[in-house]
Amino acid sequence: MSGRTARERVRAELVREITGIAREQLATAGAAGLSLRAVAREMGMVSSAIYRYFPSRDDLLTALIIDGYNAVGEAVERAEETARKEGEPFAGRWLAVCRAVREWALAHPHEYALLYGSPVPGYEAPQDTVPAALRDTVVFVRIVEEAHAADALDPAGPCPPAPPLLAGDLARARAALPVNAPEDVIARAFTAWAGLYGTVSFELFGQFTNVIEERAAYFDHSMALLGRLVGFRNAP
Amino acid sequence: MSGRTARERVRAELVREITGIAREQLATAGAAGLSLRAVAREMGMVSSAIYRYFPSRDDLLTALIIDGYNAVGEAVERAEETARKEGEPFAGRWLAVCRAVREWALAHPHEYALLYGSPVPGYEAPQDTVPAALRDTVVFVRIVEEAHAADALDPAGPCPPAPPLLAGDLARARAALPVNAPEDVIARAFTAWAGLYGTVSFELFGQFTNVIEERAAYFDHSMALLGRLVGFRNAP
DNA sequence: TGTTCGTCAAGAGCAGTGCTCTCGTTTTGT
DNA sequence: ACAAAACGAGAGCACTGCTCTTGACGAACA
Numbered sequence: 001m002s003g004r005t006a007r008e009r010v011r012a013e014l015v016r017e018i019t020g021i022a023r024e025q026l027a028t029a030g031a032a033g034l035s036l037r038a039v040a041r042e043m044g045m046v047s048s049a050i051y052r053y054f055p056s057r058d059d060l061l062t063a064l065i066i067d068g069y070n071a072v073g074e075a076v077e078r079a080e081e082t083a084r085k086e087g088e089p090f091a092g093r094w095l096a097v098c099r100a101v102r103e104w105a106l107a108h109p110h111e112y113a114l115l116y117g118s119p120v121p122g123y124e125a126p127q128d129t130v131p132a133a134l135r136d137t138v139v140f141v142r143i144v145e146e147a148h149a150a151d152a153l154d155p156a157g158p159c160p161p162a163p164p165l166l167a168g169d170l171a172r173a174r175a176a177l178p179v180n181a182p183e184d185v186i187a188r189a190f191t192a193w194a195g196l197y198g199t200v201s202f203e204l205f206g207q208f209t210n211v212i213e214e215r216a217a218y219f220d221h222s223m224a225l226l227g228r229l230v231g232f233r234n235a236p
Numbered sequence: 237m238s239g240r241t242a243r244e245r246v247r248a249e250l251v252r253e254i255t256g257i258a259r260e261q262l263a264t265a266g267a268a269g270l271s272l273r274a275v276a277r278e279m280g281m282v283s284s285a286i287y288r289y290f291p292s293r294d295d296l297l298t299a300l301i302i303d304g305y306n307a308v309g310e311a312v313e314r315a316e317e318t319a320r321k322e323g324e325p326f327a328g329r330w331l332a333v334c335r336a337v338r339e340w341a342l343a344h345p346h347e348y349a350l351l352y353g354s355p356v357p358g359y360e361a362p363q364d365t366v367p368a369a370l371r372d373t374v375v376f377v378r379i380v381e382e383a384h385a386a387d388a389l390d391p392a393g394p395c396p397p398a399p400p401l402l403a404g405d406l407a408r409a410r411a412a413l414p415v416n417a418p419e420d421v422i423a424r425a426f427t428a429w430a431g432l433y434g435t436v437s438f439e440l441f442g443q444f445t446n447v448i449e450e451r452a453a454y455f456d457h458s459m460a461l462l463g464r465l466v467g468f469r470n471a472p
Numbered sequence: 473t474g475t476t477c478g479t480c481a482a483g484a485g486c487a488g489t490g491c492t493c494t495c496g497t498t499t500t501g502t
Numbered sequence: 503a504c505a506a507a508a509c510g511a512g513a514g515c516a517c518t519g520c521t522c523t524t525g526a527c528g529a530a531c532a
Contacts, residue, residue, distance in 0.1 A: 007499060007508075030357025032268040037489065048492080049510050057490065110357075117354025119441055121266025121346075130446065160460045165453040173447060190448075191435070191458040195427065197443075198434015205355055207433075210366065211409060212426070217401040222427040224396045229465050243479075243528080271518065282482050284521080293519065 015053050017043060019063050023111070026064060031114045036060070058123050061114070065125065066132045068111045073135025075104045080139050090147040091224070091232035097140055098196050098223040105200045112204060116197055137193065141177050144189045144230060148181035153231030162187040185231065192226040199223070251289050253279060255299050259347070262300060267350045272296065294359050297350075301361065302368045304347045309371025311340045316375050326383040327460070327468035333376055334432050334459040341436045348440060352433055373429065377413050380425045380466060384417035389467030398423040421467065428462040435459070 021042050025034050036057055037047040054060040079100035083093040105112040115133075119125070147153050162170060162183050170183040179186065199222050202208055203215055212218045257278045261270050272293055273283040290296040315336035319329045341348040351369075355361070383389050398406060398420050406419040415422065435458050438444055439451055448454045 005500070011508090031354070033357045035489065036491090046511050047490085048512075051491075052509060113354035116437075116441065116443070118267070118349035121269045125442065133443075159464050160457070162457055163453055165450050166457060169448050169450050169454065187454075187457060188461055190454075191431065191461045194434040194438050194458065195431035195462070196434070198430040198432070198437065199427070201352075201434065201437060202430050205352065206361065207352070207369075212405050214401050214405050217399055218405065218423075218426075221396070221398055221402060221423060222430065225424055225427045225465060226431070228395050229461060241529080247479095272520090273518070283519085284483075285481050287520075288480065 011053070018050065018053055018060070019067065022060055022064060023067070026110045026114065027108070030110050031061070031120055034061070061120060061123060062126055062128065064111070065114060065129050068108070068115045069129060069132035069135060071108070071111070072101065072104045072115070073132065073139070075100045076136040076139045080143065089233070090143060090150075090152050091227050093143050094140075094227045094230070094232055095220065095223055097136075097143065098219070098226075101136065101196060102200050102203070102219055105204055109204055112200070116201060117205070138177065140193055141179055141186075141189060144185060145177075145179045145181055147232060148185055152233065153181075153185060154233060159184070159188065159229075188230050192230045195226045195229075196223065247289070254286065254289055254296070255303065258296055258300060259303070262346045262350065263344070264346075266346050267297070267356055270297070297356060297359060298362055298364065300347070301350060301365050304344070304351050305365060305368035305371060307344070307347070308337065308340045308351070309368065309375070311336045312372040312375045316379065325469070326379060326386075326388050327463050329379050330376075330463045330466070330468055331456065331459055333372075333379065334455070334462075337372065337432060338436050338439070338455055341440055345440055348436070352437060353441070374413065376429055377415055377422075377425060380421060381413075381415045381417055383468060384421055388469065389417075389421060390469060395420070395424065395465075424466050428466045431462045431465075432459065 018039060021039050022034060025038060025042075029035075034057070036050050036054075040047040040050045054063070076097050079096045080093055083096035088096065114120070144153070166187065167183065170186050173186055173190075174180070174183065181189075199219060203212075203219070208215065208218075254275060257275050258270060261274055261278075265271075270293070272286050272290075275296075276283040276286045290299070312333050315332045316329055319332035324332065350356070380389070402423065403419065406422050409422055409426075410416070410419065417425075435455060439448075439455070444451065444454075
């Protein structure tokens with residue numbers, strides 16, 4: 001990991017310090033308020049020197065985004081693992097994953113906004129961010145897959161089947177993840193997945209103001225409903 | 237409406253022109269790229285003159301946000317009205333409302349991001365925006381209410397009931413809207429409501445890239461699933 | 473009719489931004 | 503030991519939101 005030469009080592013250290021300070025600035029000022037000059041000031045550097053390490057503000061943003069996806073992915077993975085080890089049923093593992101996303105988002109609101117909020121204008125996320133962005137989805141889909149394999153997803157009655165037009169997308173997703181559950185299940189899982197992030201975003205971005213006050217209780221209930229939509233059998 | 241004196245009339249006209257140009261800038265550069273100087277330049281004005289009409293950039297943003305909420309609210313109201321006049325069942329009216337939100341968002345992505353995306357850092361939405369922000373929700377809840385009154389919501393089987401902790405929030409929401417449907421139904425409606433905006437945001441903010449290509453078909457199916465969650469009986 | 477007063481556009485200016493360029497210095501690989 | 507690469511510092515460009523002052527114009531009142 002650590003570069004051989006002294007220069008490479010100090011460079012890696014400086015890159016780490018820059019992203020660290022940038023993350024702090026992000027937490028206080030938000031993505032749009034992230035200033036390369038302020039980071040440089042904090043480091044006792046001159047602003048132009050930063051450009052030796054990050055060619056542009058967007059490159060620094062990309063590094064922060066990848067770090068963020070990995071952080072939420074790691075939180076989700078840890079939450080799923082402990083829930084599994086504690087013998088939670090599939091519905092409990094789903095809820096644990098949802099809670100992990102919400103708690104990470106509440107702890108790092110600006111980073112969450114950077115990942116799942118409005119795209120920064122003029123910034124195009126490079127392809128490097130894709131694998132990191134899929135970490136949480138993979139965990140989520142694995143729960144669905146295991147539940148399906150264990151025959152623990154009940155058909156959830158009169159849900160409409162996925163239309164033929166979606167067969168291509170869903171087949172591609174099944175092959176990429178990979179997962180054996182039928183396409184109808186994948187479609188329901190995607191819907192619940194979008195519902196999870198929609199709920200977190202609503203809470204974080206203020207859409208629940210003056211409407212929902214018992215945020216945690218509402219969240220748990222809403223995720224239980226979405227879990228039902230996927231087909232998890234809820235305990236209570 | 238039009239002010240009495242000539243001065244008031246030309247002032248109102250200028251305010252309209254400013255917000256119009258600002259909306260155009262918003263459409264091309266996004267919220268963070270909205271520049272008072274650029275608006276002034278476009279109008280052949282000097283930058284400082286803008287401050288006679290909008291004391292700060294945030295005030296201009298507030299005006300745009302209120303306009304935006306009203307625009308999406310109006311689109312939703314129109315869609316619901318035509319669906320109702322065409323004798324659509326409740327599921328069809330729900331789908332029409334969802335489509336209206338998505339189509340408005342696709343047509344005005346930056347305005348949508350301003351309303352439902354990450355909050356602009358350092359900007360606190362004033363209370364003036366609240367009534368406009370509720371227009372679409374009111375339409376949505378009215379469908380649920382009518383469906384419940386017509387006994388057209390089926391209990392959707394084994395959905396978990398809303399926990400007692402949420403009784404306060406849900407009772408307040410029922411009183412404010414107002415609506416007679418039971419609290420379990422309101423909770424399911426809120427979940428679907430968040431799922432709608434979560435799906436639109438995912439599509440708009442790029443989370444579906446390389447995953448879902450048939451966006452419209454996926455959206456319709458996902459909304460049908462969420463409609464099932466609420467209790468609408470889907471036709472097919 | 474004449475004067476006063478509030479409104480307006482204009483311009484200069486402040487502090488901040490991302491980013492580029494140049495200029496010496498230091499470190500690296502040969 | 504020497505050339506090449508990497509580096510920090512500084513000046514500078516074009517841009518931002520915002521403030522302050524100045525002078526002109528128009529409406530209301532005496």
